Amino acid sequence: MTYELYYWPGLQGRGEFVRLALEAAGAAYVDVARDVGGMERLTALMDGADAARPSFAPPFLRDGEVMIGQTAAILFYLGGRLGLAPTDEAGRLWTHQIQLTVADLVAEAHDAHHPVGSDLYYEDQKDEALRRAKDFRETRIPKYLSWFEKLLARNENTDHLVGDALTYADLSLFQVVDGLLYAFPIAMRRALDRAPLVDALHRSVADIPSVADYLASERREPFNESGIFRHYPELDG
Amino acid sequence: MTYELYYWPGLQGRGEFVRLALEAAGAAYVDVARDVGGMERLTALMDGADAARPSFAPPFLRDGEVMIGQTAAILFYLGGRLGLAPTDEAGRLWTHQIQLTVADLVAEAHDAHHPVGSDLYYEDQKDEALRRAKDFRETRIPKYLSWFEKLLARNENTDHLVGDALTYADLSLFQVVDGLLYAFPIAMRRALDRAPLVDALHRSVADIPSVADYLASERREPFNESGIFRHYPELDG
Incomplete structure (x- = not known):
C-alpha cells in the first residue's frame, strides 16, 4: 500500500x-x-x-x-x-500527548513571526513580531525544552522520549529543534546548552541511516521563509 | 471507576x-x-x-x-x-481530527487577547490584541465556522458532526461556540447567522438533559476574564 x-x-x-x-x-x-x-x-x-x-x-x-x-x-x-509507536494503549496515548505538545510549540514558533494574522505579510506585523519573538525566545522555548529534557531524563532510555525504541515523538522533537535552530540560531543554541539530552537526541536522530539519507536527498526541502520556521535575524538574539 | x-x-x-x-x-x-x-x-x-x-x-x-x-x-x-465516539478506527480518528481543529480555534481565541505572550497582562498587549482580534473576527471565525457548517451539511445527520449520534466533537463545538458568543457577541452572532447548522447544534446540545442539568448547576463555572474566552468589548465589533 x-x-x-x-x-x-x-x-x-x-x-x-x-x-x-x-x-x-x-x-x-x-x-x-x-x-x-x-x-x-x-x-x-x-x-x-x-x-x-x-x-x-x-x-x-x-x-x-x-x-x-x-x-x-x-x-x-x-x-x-510503521512501528514508530508502542503497542499498548497507554504508551500510544503518551506518544500522542508528546506529539500534541510539539504541535503547540510549532504553532507558537509560527506565531512568533505572525502574531497578528497568518493571512497578513510579516512586514505588516513586524513590530508585534519583535515583541512576541522576545517572549518566545526568553520564556516559551526554555519552558518547552525543559519539559522535553525532563521526559528524556525520566525515560528508561534517555536516548528516546518513549520506551526503548524510536517513535514518531523522537522524530518530531528532532524536527522542531532543527527548525528552531534555523529560525533562532542564537537563542536556540543557548537553550540547547541547558537541555543536553534534547541536544543529543537531535544529533542521534539525524544519524539514523534512513533519516540521514532523507536529509541529504532532494526530497528534503530546505528551510525557507515560506515555512513555519523562518530566519528573520531581527527576531533572534 | x-x-x-x-x-x-x-x-x-x-x-x-x-x-x-x-x-x-x-x-x-x-x-x-x-x-x-x-x-x-x-x-x-x-x-x-x-x-x-x-x-x-x-x-x-x-x-x-x-x-x-x-x-x-x-x-x-x-x-x-463514554459512548461519545464511533467504534470504527476511521470514525474515531475523524472525530479526533475535528476535535484537533476545535483546539486550533480555541488557541486562536486565546491569542486574540494575548497575541504577544500568555505570561503578560492583557493591558500590556492591548494594542496588539486590537489588531489580532480584528483579523480573528473577520477572517478566522468565519473560516472555521464555514468548515463546521460544511461538515454538518455533508454528514448523514445534520444534527451531528459525525454519524448519527452525539460525539464529543458535538460537545466541543457547542463549547467553542458558547465561548465565542460570550467573548465576541456581535461578531459571533453575525457569523452564526451564516452558519445555521452550527447555530442549531449549539442550541440542541444545550438541550440534552444531562448537559442542561450541568449548565444550570454550580459545577459550571461562568465565563470570566481568567479563561480562554474573555469579553473585552473593545475587541468585538
Whole structure:
C-alpha cells in the first residue's frame, strides 16, 4: 500500500512531521503535490463538493479509503503501522500527548513571526513580531525544552522520549529543534546548552541511516521563509 | 471507576471540554482542584520529581494507573469509554481530527487577547490584541465556522458532526461556540447567522438533559476574564 501525502509544495511546514515518519520507516509514499504536481487533487480533496471528510487544512493523508487530516492524528494512525509507536494503549496515548505538545510549540514558533494574522505579510506585523519573538525566545522555548529534557531524563532510555525504541515523538522533537535552530540560531543554541539530552537526541536522530539519507536527498526541502520556521535575524538574539 | 480530572479551579478553560464529555455521559468523576481543593496534588503530578509521565500543562486525567494530558488526547481516550465516539478506527480518528481543529480555534481565541505572550497582562498587549482580534473576527471565525457548517451539511445527520449520534466533537463545538458568543457577541452572532447548522447544534446540545442539568448547576463555572474566552468589548465589533 502506497500512502498519499497531501501538502503544499515548496516548504517543509507541518507536512514535514509526516514525511519524516514515512522516510524513517522506509514506507512507500507519494507526496502528491511535490512528486506528481497534484495541486488540483489536493484542492479537490479539501474543497471539492464530494469530499466526505474534508480537512480544514493540509497536511492530510490518504490510505486507500481512509482520509486523515491534522498532523498529530496522521501520526497516531501511522505510528502503529510503521512501528514508530508502542503497542499498548497507554504508551500510544503518551506518544500522542508528546506529539500534541510539539504541535503547540510549532504553532507558537509560527506565531512568533505572525502574531497578528497568518493571512497578513510579516512586514505588516513586524513590530508585534519583535515583541512576541522576545517572549518566545526568553520564556516559551526554555519552558518547552525543559519539559522535553525532563521526559528524556525520566525515560528508561534517555536516548528516546518513549520506551526503548524510536517513535514518531523522537522524530518530531528532532524536527522542531532543527527548525528552531534555523529560525533562532542564537537563542536556540543557548537553550540547547541547558537541555543536553534534547541536544543529543537531535544529533542521534539525524544519524539514523534512513533519516540521514532523507536529509541529504532532494526530497528534503530546505528551510525557507515560506515555512513555519523562518530566519528573520531581527527576531533572534 | 471514578475519573480524576486535574485542572485550574475558577475558570472553564480547556478543562471544560473534558468536563462536558464526563457530564454529558453521566460519568463518575472528581474535578480534583475544584471539588476537593487538590491544588497540591495537581502540582505534584505535573511538577513532582516522581511523576513518570508529567503533562506540560493541565488539563490531565487520571484513570487508575493511566495518566493522560492534552485535551484532545483525553477526549480520544474517553470517547470510546463514554459512548461519545464511533467504534470504527476511521470514525474515531475523524472525530479526533475535528476535535484537533476545535483546539486550533480555541488557541486562536486565546491569542486574540494575548497575541504577544500568555505570561503578560492583557493591558500590556492591548494594542496588539486590537489588531489580532480584528483579523480573528473577520477572517478566522468565519473560516472555521464555514468548515463546521460544511461538515454538518455533508454528514448523514445534520444534527451531528459525525454519524448519527452525539460525539464529543458535538460537545466541543457547542463549547467553542458558547465561548465565542460570550467573548465576541456581535461578531459571533453575525457569523452564526451564516452558519445555521452550527447555530442549531449549539442550541440542541444545550438541550440534552444531562448537559442542561450541568449548565444550570454550580459545577459550571461562568465565563470570566481568567479563561480562554474573555469579553473585552473593545475587541468585538
